[in-house]
Amino acid sequence: MEKTKCLIIGAGPAGYTAAIYAGRAALDPVVIEGPEPGGQLTTTHIVENYPGFAEGIDARALMDAMRAQAERFGARMVRGSVVSCELATRSVTLDSGETWSGDTLIIATGASAKYLGLESENRFRGLGVSACATCDGFFYRKRTVAVVGGGDSACEEALYLSSLASKVYMIVRKDYLRASEANKKRIAAAPNIEVLFGSVTKEVLGDESGVTGARLERGGELYDIRIDGFFLAIGRHPNAEWLGGQLPVDENGYILSDGVKTSVPGVFVAGDVRNTDFRQAVTAASDGCRAALEAEKYYKNEIQ
Ligand code: NDP
Numbered sequence: 485m486e487k488t489k490c491l492i493i494g495a496g497p498a499g500y501t502a503a504i505y506a507g508r509a510a511l512d513p514v515v516i517e518g519p520e521p522g523g524q525l526t527t528t529h530i531v532e533n534y535p536g537f538a539e540g541i542d543a544r545a546l547m548d549a550m551r552a553q554a555e556r557f558g559a560r561m562v563r564g565s566v567v568s569c570e571l572a573t574r575s576v577t578l579d580s581g582e583t584w585s586g587d588t589l590i591i592a593t594g595a596s597a598k599y600l601g602l603e604s605e606n607r608f609r610g611l612g613v614s615a616c617a618t619c620d621g622f623f624y625r626k627r628t629v630a631v632v633g634g635g636d637s638a639c640e641e642a643l644y645l646s647s648l649a650s651k652v653y654m655i656v657r658k659d660y661l662r663a664s665e666a667n668k669k670r671i672a673a674a675p676n677i678e679v680l681f682g683s684v685t686k687e688v689l690g691d692e693s694g695v696t697g698a699r700l701e702r703g704g705e706l707y708d709i710r711i712d713g714f715f716l717a718i719g720r721h722p723n724a725e726w727l728g729g730q731l732p733v734d735e736n737g738y739i740l741s742d743g744v745k746t747s748v749p750g751v752f753v754a755g756d757v758r759n760t761d762f763r764q765a766v767t768a769a770s771d772g773c774r775a776a777l778e779a780e781k782y783y784k785n786e787i788q
Contacts, residue, residue: 488514490779491586493566496523497765498755499592500550501772507557509780514560522547523594525765532622534765571730571748587787588750588779593723595756599716604688612695615716617641624649629713630698632685634658638717639667646674653709654679688714722757734759744775750782
């Protein structure tokens with residue numbers, strides 16, 4: 485088993501920021517990068533709301549820069565996913581068979597957007613198909629978009645998009661919204677939002693320029709809508725299964741914590757995988773910083 489002072493699981497803004505701070509604190513961080521190095525941001529194109537980039541920045545370039553910055557301070561990157569772990573000893577086993585343990589452990593495995601699973605949806609990912617209105621909505625100013633889902637997230641994404649796009653369809657498979665009364669009222673009051681109840685997406689339509697429409701089914705009948713952007717808001721999925729229930733989670737599977745501290749000594753949690761109010765790259769990075777500073781404190785007080 486290989487050992488380090490600070491083991492970080494996850495390579496999004498939270499994991500890389502934790503690695504930058506842990507590296508500077510001489511904790512020899514090792515980052516287990518998982519199946520999606522760069523995290524959720526890499527599913528989008530341009531990031532326009534990360535501070536410091538007046539003209540926006542390519543999402544992949546931003547994540548590559550964070551990774552390089554962490555490496556500059558000595559962080560080691562390990563490819564592989566955790567298949568099992570023992571939090572009490574802060575040790576993990578990877579799909580490669582490698583085992584690692586840390587004097588401190590930072591969990592930063594994030595969350596993943598759920599997709600419908602259609603082949604056409606996959607084909608147009610990043611070409612009009614997005615699971616983040618805040619990231620990509622800006623590109624649809626005065627255009628027509630659709631949001632799939634009828635929960636609070638879908639309502640909020642649709643409302644956000646309605647301030648930019650000229651028309652927003654909500655594609656809702658049931659005959660009602662599964663959202664708070666406040667959000668239902670706001671949707672009903674928005675003049676440019678049309679809710680397509682009882683409708684299921686069968687195919688995302690498009691050409692070489694990207695998404696041009698969607699084929700929907702309602703009551704056994706197929707019909708098409710013309711759209712430029714297709715947004716998913718059917719829920720997110722915290723990447724916490726690998727913990728095998730060793731930490732308490734909320735009803736949606738997000739890790740319950742006291743800030744970035746978990747109930748296990750020396751184990752910290754940062755970013756979208758924890759039960760937190762905001763799920764933005766910058767808040768995840770902030771969490772990563774806090775988790776590394778807590779890890780440094782723990783290492784100095786309990787281990788050194
Ligand atoms: P929800 O699980 O509440 O809603 C998911 C929506 O997506 C439902 O309408 C569901 O339909 C639909 N859906 C799921 N799978 C599919 C599919 N395969 N095809 C089509 N539609 C699908 O998720 P949210 O992310 O909206 O919210 C998660 C939690 O966070 C909720 O408790 C919510 O209240 C809360 N939240 C609160 C906010 C607020 O209060 N401001 C903001 C955002 C979230 P169906 O109803 O048919 O299952």
